[in-house]
Amino acid sequence: MTPADAAPYWLLDSVAGWRNESVSGLELGAEHGEVRLDRLPGRAERVAFEEELARCVVDLATDGCGVLYLLDSNANAVLRKRGASWRLERIEGIEDGRERAPAAGRLLQAARGLAADSEGGLAIADAGTGRVQVFAAEPWPLVEVMEGLGQPWGIVRSHDGGYWIAERRRNRVVRRSASGRELEVRQHPCLVGPTKVACSRAGELAVVTSSAVLLFERGAVEPRIWGDETFSDSESPVALTFSDGGDLYVGNSAGVLLVFSKRSGEWRHVGSGVTGVPGRIWAMTEYPKGTLLLSILRPEDSFTTLWQSRLDGACARLGTLRTEPLDSDAPRCQWHRIEIVGEVPAGTSVEIRAESIEADPHASRAPAANFSDAYAYTVGGPASNPDALVQNPPGRWLRVQLTLRSNGAVSPSIRALKVHFPRTSYLAQLPSVYHDDAESRRFLERFLSLFQTSIDERNRTIDWLFTLFDPMSVPEGFLNWLAGWLDFSFEPKWTLERRRALLDRAFSYYERRGTPDGLEYAVREFADLPFARILEHFRLRRLPDLGVPTELSHGASNCDQPPSTGLVLDGGVPLWSERRYERWQLGMHSEVGQIRLVDCPEPVLEAHTDAAHRFSVFFPAEPLDGGDTLKRVARIVEAEKPVHTTAELCPVYARFRVGVQARVGVDTRIGGIDFMVLSGGASKQLSTLGYDSILGGSEATRARERLGQSLEPGLNQGVRLL
Numbered sequence: 001m002t003p004a005d006a007a008p009y010w011l012l013d014s015v016a017g018w019r020n021e022s023v024s025g026l027e028l029g030a031e032h033g034e035v036r037l038d039r040l041p042g043r044a045e046r047v048a049f050e051e052e053l054a055r056c057v058v059d060l061a062t063d064g065c066g067v068l069y070l071l072d073s074n075a076n077a078v079l080r081k082r083g084a085s086w087r088l089e090r091i092e093g094i095e096d097g098r099e100r101a102p103a104a105g106r107l108l109q110a111a112r113g114l115a116a117d118s119e120g121g122l123a124i125a126d127a128g129t130g131r132v133q134v135f136a137a138e139p140w141p142l143v144e145v146m147e148g149l150g151q152p153w154g155i156v157r158s159h160d161g162g163y164w165i166a167e168r169r170r171n172r173v174v175r176r177s178a179s180g181r182e183l184e185v186r187q188h189p190c191l192v193g194p195t196k197v198a199c200s201r202a203g204e205l206a207v208v209t210s211s212a213v214l215l216f217e218r219g220a221v222e223p224r225i226w227g228d229e230t231f232s233d234s235e236s237p238v239a240l241t242f243s244d245g246g247d248l249y250v251g252n253s254a255g256v257l258l259v260f261s262k263r264s265g266e267w268r269h270v271g272s273g274v275t276g277v278p279g280r281i282w283a284m285t286e287y288p289k290g291t292l293l294l295s296i297l298r299p300e301d302s303f304t305t306l307w308q309s310r311l312d313g314a315c316a317r318l319g320t321l322r323t324e325p326l327d328s329d330a331p332r333c334q335w336h337r338i339e340i341v342g343e344v345p346a347g348t349s350v351e352i353r354a355e356s357i358e359a360d361p362h363a364s365r366a367p368a369a370n371f372s373d374a375y376a377y378t379v380g381g382p383a384s385n386p387d388a389l390v391q392n393p394p395g396r397w398l399r400v401q402l403t404l405r406s407n408g409a410v411s412p413s414i415r416a417l418k419v420h421f422p423r424t425s426y427l428a429q430l431p432s433v434y435h436d437d438a439e440s441r442r443f444l445e446r447f448l449s450l451f452q453t454s455i456d457e458r459n460r461t462i463d464w465l466f467t468l469f470d471p472m473s474v475p476e477g478f479l480n481w482l483a484g485w486l487d488f489s490f491e492p493k494w495t496l497e498r499r500r501a502l503l504d505r506a507f508s509y510y511e512r513r514g515t516p517d518g519l520e521y522a523v524r525e526f527a528d529l530p531f532a533r534i535l536e537h538f539r540l541r542r543l544p545d546l547g548v549p550t551e552l553s554h555g556a557s558n559c560d561q562p563p564s565t566g567l568v569l570d571g572g573v574p575l576w577s578e579r580r581y582e583r584w585q586l587g588m589h590s591e592v593g594q595i596r597l598v599d600c601p602e603p604v605l606e607a608h609t610d611a612a613h614r615f616s617v618f619f620p621a622e623p624l625d626g627g628d629t630l631k632r633v634a635r636i637v638e639a640e641k642p643v644h645t646t647a648e649l650c651p652v653y654a655r656f657r658v659g660v661q662a663r664v665g666v667d668t669r670i671g672g673i674d675f676m677v678l679s680g681g682a683s684k685q686l687s688t689l690g691y692d693s694i695l696g697g698s699e700a701t702r703a704r705e706r707l708g709q710s711l712e713p714g715l716n717q718g719v720r721l722l
Contacts, residue, residue, distance in 0.1 A: 009339075010326045013416035018321070023263065025270060025319030026404065034342060035321060037404055037411035041249070041257040041273030041292055042313015047306040049086040054079055055303040057295040059154075060285040061116040068287050069122065070295075071114040078114065078122060094124070094140060108133075112195075113155035115163060123163055125152035132165060134178065146180040154196040159203040166194035166207060173197060173207055186216055190225055196283075200242040208237050213250055215260070215267055224267050230258070239284045241292070243311060249292060251281030257292065257309065271316040275309050286311075315411040319404045325361040325397035328421050332358065332394040336423040337387050337449070340402075341416035344381040347407035350414070352377045352388045356395030371401050381412070389449050390423075391442075426452055471503040479503070486510075491526065502526075514642050516615070522640045523619055527632050533618045537611035613645045621651035 012018050014033030025038055056074035063069070070079040070088070079088045094108070109128025116122055120137030132152055134144035150170035158164050162177045171192050175184040186205065196208040203218035212227040231237055231252065239251045248260040248267075257273040275281075279298035287293040294307045328335070335356060344350055353374040377388035390398070400419060404412045426448040427434060427441065435441055467473040474482050479499060483490060486506050490499050502525060512518030516534040523532035617637055621629045630651055637647050 008421060010419040010421075011416060012323065012419070013341075018417075019324045019326070020321055021324045021399070022322045023320070025316045026321055028321075033415065035402075035404075035414040036315070037319045037406050038259065038261070038270045038316040039312040040259055040271045040314045040316060041275065041309040041311055044275035044277050044294060044296075044307035044309040047086055047293070047308055049081075049088060049306055053088045053090060054306075057304045057306070058112055058282050059114040060283045060287070060293060060295060061114045061122075062285055062287050063116045063120060064118045066288075067116075067120075068285075068293070069114060069116050071111055071124070071283075073111050076108040076111045078124070091122075091138075091140060094122075094135065112153045113166070115155045115157045117157055117161075123155055123157075125149075125155040125165060127151045127153055127168070132163065132176075144178065144180055146176060149174075154194065154208075156197045156199050158199050159201065164197045164199055164205060166197045168193050168195060173205070186223075188214060188223055190214060190223075190227065196239055198240050198242050198248070200246055200248075201244075202246065204242075206240050206242070206248055208240050208250070211236055213237050213240065213248075213260075215248065217267075226260070226269060230269055239281050239295075241284050241286060243286050243292075244289060247311075249284065249311075251284050251294060253280045255279050255281060255296060257281075273309065273314055275307065277307055314408050315406050317406055317408060321402045321404075323400045323417075325357060325399050326419055328396055328398070330422065331396055333396055333421055334394045334423040335390040335392065335398050336420040337389050337453070338400060339385070339387040339418040339420065340379070340414055341385055341418065342412065342414040344379050344383040344386060344412045345410045346381045348410060348412045349378055349380045349405045350386070350412050351403040351405070352379070353401040353403070354390050354392050355399045355401075356390075356392035357397040357399065358395040361397050361399070374401075387453060389446055391446070424452075425449065471500045513640065519617070519637065519640055522636055523617060523633055526636045527619070527629065529619050529629075529633075531620065532633075535616045535618065537614040537616070540611065614648070615645065616648045616650050618650045618652050621653060623653050 014029040018028055018035070020028065027036055027038055054070050054072050056072055057070050058073040059071040061069045061071075066082070068081040070081070071077075072079060078091045078094050080091055081088055107129065108124065108126050110126060111124050112127045113125030114122065121143075122135045122140070123132055124135075125132050130147070130149050130151060132146040132149060132155060133142060134146070135141065136143045146165075149165060150167040150172075152165050153168040154166035156164050158175055162175055162183060164173055164175050166173050171187065171194070173186040173191070173194055174182060175186075176182055186207075190212055191207060191209060191214060193210050194207045195210075198206045200206075205216040207214045207216070207223075211231060211233075212225055213230075214223040214225055216223045235252045235254045235256060237250050237252050237258075241249055243249060246262065250258045250260065252258065255275045255277045257275060259270050259273065260267055261270045262268075263270070275294065275296075277294075277296050277298065279296040279301075281294050281296050282304055283295040285293055290311055292309045292311060294309060295304045296307055297304045335354070338352055338354065340350065340352075353371045353376050355371055355374050375391045379386040379388075392398070398419060398421075400417070402414070402417070404414075406412065425445050427445050430444075434444060467475075468478055468482065471479070471482065476496060479496075480490070483499075483503055486503070488503055488506050490502075494502070509518065509521060512521065516536065520532045520534050523529060617633065619629070619633055630649060633651075634649055637649065641647055
């Protein structure tokens with residue numbers, strides 16, 4: 001953010017830019033765009049594998065699909081690991097030189113390098129025979145033999161599908177195609193006795209010699225060399241590999257992993273990770289992702305062992321970020337404070353230094369940055385969003401330097417840096433007598449800034465308080481808190497967007513809560529169903545009101561019928577009787593086991609209270625979901641219905657399912673005519689009255705059918721009210 005914007009501060013982050021002048025030991029824009037110390041490999045843990053099969057592992061290779069290959073130079077054998085367990089299997093068909101093989105081209109005398117491709121093919125560099133053998137996928141037919149190589153020691157698959165081969169005797173690295181044709185040669189005076197090679201996805205080539213590591217960038221002739229200043233005689237480089245992220249890892253003879261990374265277009269050594277295993281790292285590769293697999297020969301062992309070290313298992317101890325001069329566009333500006341947006345865990349610290357500049361720092365004769373005499377403010381963890389008051393003299397420009405320190409396990413994390421200006425102090429609100437003495441003024445200004453920072457933070461919270469009461473803008477952590485104000489609970493499976501949308505409509509829903517429309521909405525939205533329908537049972541009543549007063553007949557008749565004074569017996573309307581409600585009446589209805597002892601409602605009103613406060617809920621369901629939909633709807637209906645009502649759940653299953661219940665000629669007939677046969681032989685189709693054949697219906701039956709037709713089409717497909 002520039003000073004011309006409304007907010008009076010400079011904002012430095014991964015979006016606005018860190019405006020860094022120099023960086024050392026830090027990652028800019030890591031996982032979440034924060035600044036943190038470089039990640040380094042951590043302490044290694046031993047892998048339990050079958051040691052009798054792998055006694056001298058000199059190279060490791062992966063096919064990129066989860067299969068690991070190990071080259072045992074003692075047995076001249078290739079081992080393979082598949083699956084989650086560390087069970088090794090020997091690849092048959094690749095024989096060593098001590099056995100008589102059917103094909104002379106398969107003999108191995110001193111295998112030193114191994115490469116694998118994504119299709120399951122292998123390439124083996126044999127220093128004893130001076131050739132490279134290429135095998136296709138299982139059953140491993142020999143497809144190519146590259147002759148005339150000067151003691152090939154290391155081999156790796158190149159980015160174009162060929163192979164980079166390190167020729168130790170000729171002091172060079174050559175690139176050959178899959179067919180063996182020579183394509184490119186890399187030589188250099190420092191390239192003496194190359195043993196291992198590695199190639200990144202971007203085409204960068206790294207080579208290990210006895211005392212140095214050379215890195216050839218794609219298209220470059222001269223390599224980047226790390227020699228005596230990085231490696232000593234007692235800690236010489238041995239193995240190396242590129243990670244999926246493009247960083248270069250080098251293992252030395254003392255069990256230390258050195259990390260090289262490309263920062264601001266330039267490769268540099270960013271740190272070293274200690275595995276805790278003193279020994280010579282013979283081979284290494286990234287397997288699985290985010291983990292280095294190491295083959296280490298310890299002094300006390302006579303065979304190699306496998307170890308794993310996480311790429312982010314540790315972090316650098318020290319890192320520095322220095323910003324470019326930030327312009328306030330105001331002469332002799334008194335800068336206010338530097339605010340860090342991030343966390344400083346326990347055991348870590350962040351040191352803040354600043355340099356104010358009045359003269360143009362971009363001028364050719366501008367003095368170099370000097371932070372030796374600058375005021376240092378150190379924040380020790382645990383702390384969150386710390387800040388520091390700028391105590392430098394006034395100046396138009398300000399340069400900031402951050403120094404991050406860690407204990408090797410965790411790192412400070414800085415998501416953004418805010419540099420506020422100009423200074424606004426509560427000292428201006430005090431009488432001028434407090435401004436007279438310069439020393440007292442500085443102390444009082446620093447003292448008041450402690451309270452000002454806290455009050456400013458509260459004011460910002462108040463300014464953004466309105467966002468906590470809007471379901472669409474409230475932070476995710478406060479969403480349950482806002483729902484608690486409305487007595488609204490969320491289902492665990494709801495997404496964040498769905499929770500916000502339902503909470504936003506909670507006000508309008510509460511206006512209809514407890515009504516049929518509101519209950520349909522709750523079942524449909526909360527259970528995530530395409531439709532839901534409520535059928536109140538009182539609407540199914542159709543009783544004759546012969547001679548009953550108008551007000552009672554209206555209450556007992558169908559809601560679609562106009563009030564009347566009575567009905568005429570037409571043979572289609574059943575008369576009401578004592579058996580309908582099974583009340584106990586001496587001499588009329590007193591069968592044991594068939595009566596009910598009730599005292600309400602009054603007998604004269606019982607016909608009109610039948611099925612009152614009862615309703616059915618129709619909703620779509622799947623017959624094979626284990627009843628999950630039914631349980632979910634039952635929980636919602638029980639929570640949302642009026643307490644005095646009784647609900648019946650009616651899941652609606654799909655009747656016409658193509659391929660399941662709609663197979664033409666099997667269980668579905670189109671255009672066929674079936675004749676009703678009440679009795680007949682075995683060869684005739686029988687019909688049952690009242691089940692699959694209806695001769696006629698009463699007025700009450702037809703009324704119920706008309707009521708069923710008023711429901712939704714989807715409901716009518718699976719339910720027929722009889």
